[in-house]
Amino acid sequence: MPLTLSILDQSTVTSGRGADDAIRETLALAPLAEQWGYHRYWLAEHHNSASHAGSAPEILVGAIAATTKRIRIGTAGIMLPHYSALKVAEQFRVLEAIAPGRIDLGVGRAPGSDGRTAYALNPDAAQAAERFPNQVQDLLGWLGDGLPDSHPFRAVTASPAVPTRPQVWILGSSDFGAQLAAYFGLPYCFAHFITDGRGAEEAMTLYRDGFRPHPATPGRLAAPQGALAVFAITAETEAEALRLYSSRELWKLSRYQGIYPALPSVAEAEAYPYTPEQRAKLERQRARTLVGAPEQVAEKLAALAAAHGVAEVAILTPCHDAAARQRSYRLIAEANHARLAKAA
Numbered sequence: 001m002p003l004t005l006s007i008l009d010q011s012t013v014t015s016g017r018g019a020d021d022a023i024r025e026t027l028a029l030a031p032l033a034e035q036w037g038y039h040r041y042w043l044a045e046h047h048n049s050a051s052h053a054g055s056a057p058e059i060l061v062g063a064i065a066a067t068t069k070r071i072r073i074g075t076a077g078i079m080l081p082h083y084s085a086l087k088v089a090e091q092f093r094v095l096e097a098i099a100p101g102r103i104d105l106g107v108g109r110a111p112g113s114d115g116r117t118a119y120a121l122n123p124d125a126a127q128a129a130e131r132f133p134n135q136v137q138d139l140l141g142w143l144g145d146g147l148p149d150s151h152p153f154r155a156v157t158a159s160p161a162v163p164t165r166p167q168v169w170i171l172g173s174s175d176f177g178a179q180l181a182a183y184f185g186l187p188y189c190f191a192h193f194i195t196d197g198r199g200a201e202e203a204m205t206l207y208r209d210g211f212r213p214h215p216a217t218p219g220r221l222a223a224p225q226g227a228l229a230v231f232a233i234t235a236e237t238e239a240e241a242l243r244l245y246s247s248r249e250l251w252k253l254s255r256y257q258g259i260y261p262a263l264p265s266v267a268e269a270e271a272y273p274y275t276p277e278q279r280a281k282l283e284r285q286r287a288r289t290l291v292g293a294p295e296q297v298a299e300k301l302a303a304l305a306a307a308h309g310v311a312e313v314a315i316l317t318p319c320h321d322a323a324a325r326q327r328s329y330r331l332i333a334e335a336n337h338a339r340l341a342k343a344a
Helices: 019-035 057-065 085-098 115-121 125-130 132-145 175-184 200-210 238-256 266-271 276-286 294-308 322-343
Strands: 004-009 040-043 072-079 103-108 167-172 188-191 226-234 290-292 312-316
Touching: 004 019, 004 322, 019 040, 019 057, 019 322, 040 057, 040 103, 057 072, 057 085, 072 167, 085 103, 085 132, 103 132, 115 125, 125 132, 132 167, 132 175, 167 175, 175 188, 175 200, 188 200, 200 226, 200 294, 226 238, 226 294, 226 322, 238 266, 238 276, 238 290, 238 322, 290 294, 294 312, 294 322
Parallel strands: 004 040, 004 312, 040 072, 072 103, 103 167, 167 188, 188 226, 226 290, 226 312
Antiparallel strands: none
């Protein structure tokens, strides 16, 4: 099966550099991703985080849309319970005016932050999360489906009026998002990198089995369209890729303790005094990671996609060295192209 590659960018903050550097590294990577043949460039949303600088992905989408010509640009995602569905619809109508036919609107219901921050963003946070399906329906209505006659805001139009509409995706790391995407006939992306793959196959099966076709509705699908968001990193050699990966390993140890720091450097990871138990845990995880030489990673990505019945993966590659991160994305794209050419 041909494999389509996309990018998921969290604008990762790295130790020794500022969050503004992370934003500029995102803006620098996107045009290169277009050159290398990536299909989409997605931006994540996080708040009150020392790890991630991407708190306003819709702004980054606009900046990247203005500096690229072919690649699709979007969010993975907008955490819809924080916001008004009307305001999100209007933001993405503006983005469609900037880059017609190239905008993806990925939405999720997770807070992308801690509970206190979620309430700071929306004092009605708990109830808003429960209303997520209704928000998705309202969003689709304001993007072009229309609102029911009984809707209290039936007469409100989302501006500006543009001839195209963004492709709405449902994002998730549980069964809920899969079922919702299936119900609405929307594409679905599972956050494999969050769960380390746990529940991914079950969620994709639920999505495919429960999918309701909407062939006559613009913006909806006639058949399921699934994707995985995965962590992967490569370098010229497997040894170098594993060395680069060591900083991600140390960061994940902090995450397990509920701490989300800036991504440490390789030197910091190599100097860290791991306990025997921590080293054993990391060794077990390494066996499941998409890390290695370019051809190894390309084959692992293809196998993972096939196992989940998807034809697209969005690759997340947080790396302390910005040049090494760019090189990893380029090498993966080249290796995937070579794999497809060989298969043909």
